Amino acid sequence: MAIPSYATRGERLWHYVFLGLCALVFLFLVGPLLIIIPLSFNAQPYFTFSQEMLTFDPAGYSLRWYEDFFTSRAWLGAIKNSFIIGIASTILATVLGTIAALGLSSRHMPARGVIMALLISPMIVPLIISAAAMFFFFSKVNLAQTYLGVILAHTALGIPFVVITVTATLSSFDTTLIRAAHSLGANPTRTFFKVVLPLVTPGVVSGALFAFITSFDEVVVVLFIAGPGQRTMPIQMWSGIREQISPTILAVATLLVLLSMLLLTTLELLRRRGERLRGLTPG
């Protein structure tokens, strides 16, 4: 951000103060994450930097916590559960959410506002309330302590993200394209798969990513609904920190940061691709 040549001295001063404040906020948010990464390579079972680490002595670093993670039955089981539940609920939430968003965007849809509010409600209602309600309901229908139960619960939590992102994409969708496809002889099914879906894919994918992340780091609902067989990563980390304080959790955290970065990069690339397809930027 360049300072315009007509800026007064006061404005220049404010500009630098502003930059300093931004840097502080950034540090506050990202600092803890950045500290975790070197700490996870600690050779000692402590959560602090040892003398060797500070002098960059190779002996101070090791991969023992990563090894610990990849050999522990409990951690591996938890990560497997997280992926099973995350992927299954993401698929369900994406399909259902996309269909809902398409239906809600039609001008013939009655009671649009009410349905939208209902679908979005899991995002607004305090999680603990949804979790408690689901717990009582799922216990009645024998879904508590099952994979299916957790998957369905996470699907409900993920749907709002998909509905919102797909609806946003559809709002800029030119409906004459659908008419054009019909006039060229394509039936409604073909029009959907060849014209509508490719153009709303960026919205669908970012909704799916949000749904996945939601499921992946969700604690409250899992605590209520999951049995010992469905322990997920966040639960394992939670109990890990309380019961056996081991830097393995730092290795896990580092891996999760990497995973999130990967997902966010994918999202950004998809967004750019979408813009290029819509002709917003030259490709």
Added chain:
Amino acid sequence: MNETLAEAGEETAATIEASSCFARFVNVQKSYDGVELVVKGFNLDIHRGEFVTLLGPSGSGKTTCLMMMAGFETPTHGEILLKNEPISGLPPHKRGIGMVFQNYALFPHMTVAENLAFPLEVRHLSREEIKRKVARALAMVRLEEFGDRRPAQLSGGQQQRVALARALVFEPDLVLMDEPLGALDKNLREEMQYEIKRIHASLGVTMIYVTHDQTEALTMSDRIAVFNDGVVQQLASPETLYEEPENAFVAYFIGENNRLVGEVVENSGERCRVRLDSGETVLARAVASGGAGSRTTLSLRPERVDILVGGEDTDHDNRFHGEVMEVIYLGDHLRTRLRVCGNDEFIIKTPNAKGHPALTPGQTIEVGWSWGDCRALDA
């Protein structure tokens, strides 16, 4: 672009009388809200190979008629026939009607070639055949090198031509166009008008064209239906429409037009004598005026009014004095606003050439016109 179509085109001229109606609106009415009729009793017969334009002011129901033909809206009343078959039971994708949308509606995620291949893939043509037809369609609109580009990488005129090619590539016998040139600048518009006419002539397809630009309608069409208020005011060839408008709306809407209002004094069937509200009496051609005593609007084209420079003459049945109010320089001609018979919006046109008097505001001149050029229409 295709042999069979080209043959069909040549054949049409001879067979127009035999298979007279290709597409037909029979007493079509349309209401969106169930209360107000947007289209009221629309009748139109279109011959095979014809270029028919729907011309009318904004909101007069042109797009609505086109959408009913294409199947995107259903008529509230009446019937639309294509090749003598009612098409109300046919969904849009089975009608086989090509359509060019005002905003082009090209698929942004496909290249130009993929856009053109889309209707052919839908029809399960073989890959080689698709390739051949796409290449031919691109050549037809002179965009051979642009097949691999995406629509966003083309100029407005190029996108327009792709839209045209896409509507024609699957060889429909009817093509609908809704103000396809609306977004283009003047030069490109004229170029595209020529292009569309050329393609129409070479393929012999039937075209229904919507515009609110009268010049475009006059230069391109075989016949023009002038729309107002959901009703066809006049359906005729461009010459007839301009030379012989049947009512005051058409006269006003097509070309420039001087209006004088008054009351019929005497009507002999062909000629009538009209007393203007300002007191003068004018001899006019009785077109749509009633008998003695009825109100009428006289319509007179500016180019049919002459400036008289003294002396006797017998060409001009009507001679009046006019005061020059304003002279507007338009390059090849001058447009002069006069006050004649109490109307100070009376326009005449004079060529910017030697031998024509230079007029200055404030000057009083004598103007005249013959009775046949002055049409007495409805009030």
